[in-house]
Amino acid sequence: MDTALCKLYEAQFQAQHRHTALIAVGDFNSTNLKREVPNLYQHVTFPTRGNWTLNRCYTPYKDSYKALVHPPFGKSDHAAIFLIPKYKQTLKWEAPVQREVTHWTDQSMAALQDALDDTDRGSTDDVSEFTEAVVGFIGKLVDNTIPRTTIKKFPNQKPWLDKTICEALNSCTAAYNMGIINGNMDEYKSVAYGVAGW
Structure with missing residues (x-):
């Protein structure tokens, strides 16, 4: 167990890349990764096999995920875990x-x-x-x-996003959809290059 924790600690490169979205998931049995990497948080709070929490998910962000239990896949005797980000979009919690x-x-x-x-x-x-x-x-x-x-x-609206940019992006989407239907992506490429040139 100690050897495995040391290997995980050596493998994690968060010290060199502070803003990396590091996620460690797996069947940890009775091992506690937080012992070796104290700045990680565990998000699975329910038993995943019998009465034990063997499967875990660690991230550097406290309260970033909500874990839900699902039936096991196939012949597995471990519960499946569904992780949902707890982040609520600005558009949903701030009124326009x-x-x-x-x-x-x-x-x-x-x-x-x-x-x-x-x-x-x-x-x-x-x-x-x-x-x-x-x-x-x-x-x-x-x-x-x-x-x-x-x-x-709207709260998620960027100050530089004006009507002309919205119209250009909409025309790019329309050209892409049309290209998918007729199999000719030349019009889409032309419009996309025009938008990218901004």
């Missing part, structure tokens, strides 16, 4: 939020440019005062000229 954004279009930018052209800029010797006045005035012009839209923002 609504926020107001400015909707920049060519027309609204032209209207803003016209408003700036028609403005008397005035003059002052104090640079700080002039800068504050200009920034405040431009902010007021933007508020009055550029239309605002209310959008729904």
